[in-house]
Amino acid sequence: MSEQQQAKRIRGVFSSQEIRKVGTGTTTRKTVSKIFWFVEQAEDGNIFIQSINTNYVPTGLPKSITMEELLSKYSPEPEFYVQSVFPKMQQLAESLNKADESREKGETFTAEFEYENALKLDEENVRANFGIGLTYLSRGESEKADNIFERLVHLDAAFEEQHKHLFNEFGINLRKNKMYNQAVDYYTRALELTKADENLHINMARALFEQKNYTACIDQLFQALELSPENTTVIQFLTWLDNKKLVPQSHQKKVTDTIQSITTKNSSKKDD
Numbered sequence: 001m002s003e004q005q006q007a008k009r010i011r012g013v014f015s016s017q018e019i020r021k022v023g024t025g026t027t028t029r030k031t032v033s034k035i036f037w038f039v040e041q042a043e044d045g046n047i048f049i050q051s052i053n054t055n056y057v058p059t060g061l062p063k064s065i066t067m068e069e070l071l072s073k074y075s076p077e078p079e080f081y082v083q084s085v086f087p088k089m090q091q092l093a094e095s096l097n098k099a100d101e102s103r104e105k106g107e108t109f110t111a112e113f114e115y116e117n118a119l120k121l122d123e124e125n126v127r128a129n130f131g132i133g134l135t136y137l138s139r140g141e142s143e144k145a146d147n148i149f150e151r152l153v154h155l156d157a158a159f160e161e162q163h164k165h166l167f168n169e170f171g172i173n174l175r176k177n178k179m180y181n182q183a184v185d186y187y188t189r190a191l192e193l194t195k196a197d198e199n200l201h202i203n204m205a206r207a208l209f210e211q212k213n214y215t216a217c218i219d220q221l222f223q224a225l226e227l228s229p230e231n232t233t234v235i236q237f238l239t240w241l242d243n244k245k246l247v248p249q250s251h252q253k254k255v256t257d258t259i260q261s262i263t264t265k266n267s268s269k270k271d272d
Contacts (some may be wrong), residue, residue, distance in 0.1 A: 010041040013052065013081035014074035036077065038085065039070065049074075056088040057122045061157050092121045099131050108135045123151075126158045130166040137173040149174070149182050159193040171203055175210065183207035198224040202233055214241065218251050225258070235262050 015034050022031050037049040038058035047070055048062035099114035115132035118125055133148035152158045152170070159167065167190070174183040187204040194200070201224035208217040218241065224234050238255055241247050247255045 013077040013085050014039045015077050016074050055121045056084045059122045059124050111135050153189045159190050180207050180210045198227040214246050215248050
């Protein structure tokens with residue numbers, strides 16, 4: 001997309017109308033309500049809309065629509081965007097930036113304050129929820145972190161690619177704080193919502209190992225191998241489990257055969 005095209009990309013507030021029936025029988029009447037949406041056009045030209053909450057902040061998962069739909073079903077609301085929505089979006093961004101900077105410096109109470117300010121504007125904001133959750137985990141406040149965990153697993157947007165770094169950091173810190181049940185639920189939810197990823201299976205295996213659920217742990221490692229057949233981390237994990245005599249009898253042959261097979265392949269490659 002050229003600079004001229006980028007400058008012309010759509011970004012603002014639009015409204016749609018919804019007709020509702022109120023009352024019953026002879027008292028039935030129709031009412032028209034206006035719904036506001038934040039609309040943004042991506043670099044590839046695709047158009048996405050998000051609902052706007054009562055604090056005038058775009059929230060929730062963006063939904064893709066066509067240009068034809070936008071022009072036929074939505075009306076531009078430039079004044080509402082400039083006067084109400086844009087200032088609140090700036091306020092949210094400022095709180096998030098201050099919070100992230102404070103968390104990186106180890107100033108956890110300042111970070112918590114700013115994340116709370118952000119959540120007052122948008123309680124479903126993924127970055128703010130991850131941030132405040134990580135702040136609680138860094139202080140070992142497991143009960144508060146658990147409340148955030150419960151919120152995050154119900155936010156589908158938390159498992160999108162753009163939040164991968166925060167997602168990984170949060171999962172690691174759940175395990176560090178010995179919140180293994182939450183970690184297993186967390187990775188289970190991620191596997192339901194995201195594309196196949198061997199690292200998710202490996203992380204799930206680590207959490208299951210901490211629960212001493214060695215059978216399920218090894219099952220996850222084999223699922224990782226299906227996606228990444230010569231994954232070094234998986235082979236090292238399986239080898240360690242085997243050496244420590246932690247492989248259940250039901251899985252022993254498969255583990256032994258897998259380790260031997262990959263060891264043989266690696267030896268052949270070295271000889272070549």
